[in-house]
Amino acid sequence: xxxxxxxxFLFFSTTLFSQKLVETKIDVTKNKIGAQFNLTLKTEVxxxxxxxxxxxxxxxxxxxxxxYVIDTIKKGSRYELIKKYGLTQFDSGKYYVPSLRVxxxxxxFLTDSILVEVANVQVDTxxxxxxxxxxxxxxxxxxxxxxxxxxxxxxxxxIGAFVYWFVKIRQRKKIEAEVYKTPIEKATNLLNILEKxxxxxxxxxxxxxxxLTDIARNYIEEAIEIPAMESTTAELIEGLRTASLxxxxxxxxxxxxxxxxxxxxxxxxxxxxxxxxDFEITEDRKKIERAIVTLDKSIPVEVEDExxxxxxxxxxxxxxxxxxKKKRNKRILxxxxxxxxxxxxxxxxxxxxxxFNYVKDNLLGHPTKELLEAEWVKSDxxxxxxxIETPKVLKRIDLYKTLPKEGxxxxxxxxxxxxxxFLDNFYIMVSTASFKQETPIDLAKxxxxxxxxxxxxxxxxxIVKQEEFNTREGISGIKGYGxxxxxxxxxxSSTKLYYEILLFSQNGGLQQIMIxxxxxxxxxxxxxxKMLNSVELKKVNTxx
Numbered sequence: 296x297x298x299x300x301x302x303x304f305l306f307f308s309t310t311l312f313s314q315k316l317v318e319t320k321i322d323v324t325k326n327k328i329g330a331q332f333n334l335t336l337k338t339e340v341x342x343x344x345x346x347x348x349x350x351x352x353x354x355x356x357x358x359x360x361x362x363y364v365i366d367t368i369k370k371g372s373r374y375e376l377i378k379k380y381g382l383t384q385f386d387s388g389k390y391y392v393p394s395l396r397v398x399x400x401x402x403x404f405l406t407d408s409i410l411v412e413v414a415n416v417q418v419d420t421x422x423x424x425x426x427x428x429x430x431x432x433x434x435x436x437x438x439x440x441x442x443x444x445x446x447x448x449x450x451x452x453x454i455g456a457f458v459y460w461f462v463k464i465r466q467r468k469k470i471e472a473e474v475y476k477t478p479i480e481k482a483t484n485l486l487n488i489l490e491k492x493x494x495x496x497x498x499x500x501x502x503x504x505x506x507l508t509d510i511a512r513n514y515i516e517e518a519i520e521i522p523a524m525e526s527t528t529a530e531l532i533e534g535l536r537t538a539s540l541x542x543x544x545x546x547x548x549x550x551x552x553x554x555x556x557x558x559x560x561x562x563x564x565x566x567x568x569x570x571x572x573d574f575e576i577t578e579d580r581k582k583i584e585r586a587i588v589t590l591d592k593s594i595p596v597e598v599e600d601e602x603x604x605x606x607x608x609x610x611x612x613x614x615x616x617x618x619x620k621k622k623r624n625k626r627i628l629x630x631x632x633x634x635x636x637x638x639x640x641x642x643x644x645x646x647x648x649x650x651f652n653y654v655k656d657n658l659l660g661h662p663t664k665e666l667l668e669a670e671w672v673k674s675d676x677x678x679x680x681x682x683i684e685t686p687k688v689l690k691r692i693d694l695y696k697t698l699p700k701e702g703x704x705x706x707x708x709x710x711x712x713x714x715x716x717f718l719d720n721f722y723i724m725v726s727t728a729s730f731k732q733e734t735p736i737d738l739a740k741x742x743x744x745x746x747x748x749x750x751x752x753x754x755x756x757x758i759v760k761q762e763e764f765n766t767r768e769g770i771s772g773i774k775g776y777g778x779x780x781x782x783x784x785x786x787x788s789s790t791k792l793y794y795e796i797l798l799f800s801q802n803g804g805l806q807q808i809m810i811x812x813x814x815x816x817x818x819x820x821x822x823x824x825k826m827l828n829s830v831e832l833k834k835v836n837t838x839x
Contacts, residue, residue, distance in 0.1 A: 316340075317397045319407040328413055331360065332382040334392060336406055339375045340399060347398040348378040355393040355756035357382040357411075384413045389759040389777075394750070408750055410743075410759065451640050458636060479591040482514040486584055495576050503576070504561040511554070511583050518594060519544075528558040544593040554586040662720040663818035673829065677710040677727030679804040684829035685723055686822060687714045692724075707731045717752055717781055717792075721819055722811040723826070733803035741805060742775045745796050754779040754792075764797055770832045772799035772806075778814050791815075795823055799832055806832060 322333040334354075340346055352359055361381030368375040384390055389412050394405040475481035489510065494503040512523040512531065519542070521534040532555045539546045557579045563569035571579070666686040673684040689712035711726040739761070746759060757779040764774035775796040780789050790813060797808040808830065812819035 316399060317404045317406050319409065321392065321409050321411065324410065325412045325414060328387060328415060329383055329385055332357070332392075332411055334380045334382055334409075336378045336380075336395070336397065337375065338397065338399065338404075339370070339373055342372060342374055344374075344400050345398075346376055349395040349397065354380070354382060354395065356390045356758055357384050357392060387413050387415045389413075389761070391750075391757040391759070391779075393755045393757070447643065450643055454636055454640060458632065461632075478514050478517040479587065481517075482510055482587050483584075485510045486580070486587075490580070495573075500570060500576070501564055504564045504579075507580060507583055508558055508561040511558075511587060514587050515590070518591060528555065528562055531558065539593070543595060544590075546589070546593050550586055550589045553582040557582050557586075661818060663812065663816055663822060666721060667818045667822050667825075671825075676712045676725045677806065678708055678729055679727055679799075679801045679806055679832065681725050681727060681806050681808065682829075682831035683725060683808065683826060685714065685826060687723075689714050689723060689725060717811065718783065720813065720816070721822065722809070724807075724809040726807045726809075727804065729802075729804040736800040736803070736805055738773045738798045738800055741798050741807070742773060742796060745798075745807065745809065746775065749779060749794065753782045755782060756780045766830050766832055767828075768831065770799060770801070772797055774798075793819075795827070797827070797830065801832065 316338055318337040320335040320337070322335075326332055336348060338346060348365065350362070359380055360383050361379075363379040363381070366377040366379075368377070382392065389410060392409040392411060394408045397404045397406060475484065486507075489503070489506050494500075494506070509524075512526075515521060515523040515531070515535065519535070519538050521531075521538050523531050523534070526534060532551060535546075535551060535554075538544070560569070560571060560575075560579055564571065669686045671684050671686050672688050673682065674688060675682045676689060692711050692713050707729045709726075709728040711724065713722070713724040715722040742761065746754075746757060750757065758777040759775060760777050761773060761775050764772050766772075775798075776794060778791060778793050781792050782789055792811055793814040793816075795810045797806075799806040808827075810823045810826065812823065
């Protein structure tokens with residue numbers, strides 16, 4: 296086997312044993328931007344076989360602009376099927392026609408992957424008419440930071456208004472949490488609380504009369520046991536007179552008339568929009584209070600036994616504990632709401648000023664950010680020696696067994712070290728080899744072998760770019776870089792990865808550095824840049 300073939304699969308070769316049923320051809324491997332590549336797939340099958348060729352608008356990064364009808368050629372008892380596609384690309388660079396799936400009798404066969412190059416179209420400035428450069432357009436003078444600040448302030452104000460509204464509504468709808476021993480105690484305290492609200496002084500006369508009469512009605516319902524809350528004023532007064540006779544209550548006509556007068560006044564305020572004078576409002580409040588006190592004193596006292604008193608006291612204490620628990624839960628809820636509000640406001644501020652990714656990476660953490668900020672280690676790997684600084688110490692891996700026996704016979708020493716894998720956020724590999732006989736090494740062919748390895752590991756739609764790379768000591772090599780889609784065979788998901796491969800040849804030895812990470816990961820880009828800037832190579836010791 297030719298020695299250059301060993302170099303291609305030196306580090307990552309995988310032996311494939313399969314019958315070649317699908318032949319893959321392309322008319323040209325180098326073309327101009329927008330020009331058509333003609334891809335041909337050919338297979339020979341039985342006359343009863345069913346063949347399904349791939350379909351799609353794109354094959355990798357190449358656009359399918361023509362999908363030709365299948366040509367069929369009969370050869371005795373077999374058919375030769377020929378399927379052609381017209382492909383193109385409008386950006387310069389190197390692209391792979393990926394391995395395509397052809398189904399023959401429901402069995403899948405993969406076509407060969409082919410590397411093609413799209414070249415720029417040269418512009419003839421002598422024949423083509425040229426135009427002056429347009430003047431620079433003035434940028435907008437708006438200050439984006441002012442809008443960001445206003446957005447933050449509006450957001451905080453909105454959250455603050457919501458919290459205030461929530462607390463205010465809760466306070467308005469709150470039923471007095473205290474547990475009172477008697478209805479008169481409850482009514483007296485509620486009247487005092489009503490006065491402290493100063494509703495009628497603020498112009499909320501309707502609300503004031505509603506609460507005032509509700510206190511009176513609620514007392515009558517609890518103490519005298521008549522449906523005062525659902526009754527009209529006339530029904531309430533009639534029911535009060537009837538109850539006073541049944542319970543043998545001593546009530547003066549003046550007390551009932553004063554209560555009736557205030558209730559009618561409240562009806563006029565609520566339904567006829569009447570507006571009593573200040574002294575009338577004060578006098579109505581006094582009438583209600585006197586009526587409640589008089590009613591309470593007129594109710595005959597029932598003597599309860601000690602057991603019933605004890606039971607009532609136990610129930611009252613139980614109610615008090617329940618109310619205390621509710622208050623405690625409310626305080627906890629308010630504290631949690633305050634913390635959430637502050638957290639949301641601060642997080643929003645940093646999202647607007649710094650961006651969402653900044654907050655996510657610093658709050659939730661980012662794997663490659665942690666690598667970048669870790670304590671880096673500088674170590675020497677392999678022979679010929681490669682010195683490189685990495686965020687983690689590379690561990691030795693065994694790639695020697697992947698070589699064919701013929702290739703193993705030519706290798707004097709091979710060492711490989713790595714961190715991570717294709718499935719991780721960041722992958723690093725350093726590999727070196729020295730040979731028993733000094734032979735010129737084609738680095739471009741070695742790069743093709745490394746790219747083939749990536750394809751065998753699940754890489755698709757590969758874009759390849761190549762340039763010269765020099766270390767700080769002036770040692771020259773090549774750098775291959777670009778992107779590819781990695782298919783995870785377990786989750787069936789696809790991830791866009793960016794790769795960089797450095798290859799050097801010294802005294803017949805080969806040194807390689809491979810870096811893989813997710814495309815667009817700024818922290819991974821910084822790690823790769825720092826690593827490549829730290830690369831140092833040492834020449835092979837020829838005395839060994």
